[in-house]
Amino acid sequence: MHPLFNAAINNDAHTVSVLIESGSEPLMKNDNGDTPAHVAARLGHVDVIRAMPIYALSGTNEYRQRPLHVAAENGQAAVCRALISMGLVSDGLDESGRTPLQLAQAGGHLEAVHVLVGRPAPAADWRAVFEAAQDARPAAPGVGSRERGGPDL
Known part of the structure; x- marks a missing residue:
């Protein structure tokens, strides 16, 4: 296995940088068709x-997936x-024909889905989320509005 793949597997960013600066090709593929970025x-x-x-980071593997597809599919x-x-x-x-978002959804990777749609992941305290949603709902016409003559609930 090429040292660039070993560095990617071992999360050795420094060695990755040195190898690329020394001429290693970051778009090389392993036997599975993945680049070091996919790994x-x-x-x-x-x-x-x-x-x-x-x-x-824009290279594709044998499934025409970019590293973002692979990260989404694996919940990263x-x-x-x-x-x-x-x-x-x-x-x-x-x-x-699948996007990274579709891959994250299919895998049930909620945090990745939220990243891909540009929203923060839901809070761990579901009661606080529910109460905030209730507070954000507009009141029905005539309910809780003295100007309309409705009851003050």
């Missing part, structure tokens, strides 16, 4: 992702967040 995305190695040149929300913050789009299609 890092699958494993949740954000530091390795950040050490990669942008063009390496932090990697999804890093890739999006680096300017990578989240609407590309793989060979089956």
Whole structure:
């Protein structure tokens, strides 16, 4: 196995940087058709992702998946967040016509879904979420409104 893949697997961002600066090709593929960025995305190695040149983060594997697809499919929300913050789009299609969002949804990866749609993940305290939603609902006409002559509930 090439040292660049070993560094990606071991979350060794420094070695990834040194190897790429020394001429290692970040778009090389392993026997599974993945680049080192795909491997890092699958494993949740954000530091390795950040050490990669942008063009390496747009490479596709044999399923036409980019690292963002792989991160979403594996529930790696932090990697999804890093890739999006680096300017990578989240609407590309793989060979089956699926977006990273669809892959995250299919896998039940709620935090990754929220990252991909640009919303914060839900709070752990569901009662607080429910109460906030109740407070945000507009009152029905005539209910709780003295100007309309309705009862003050």
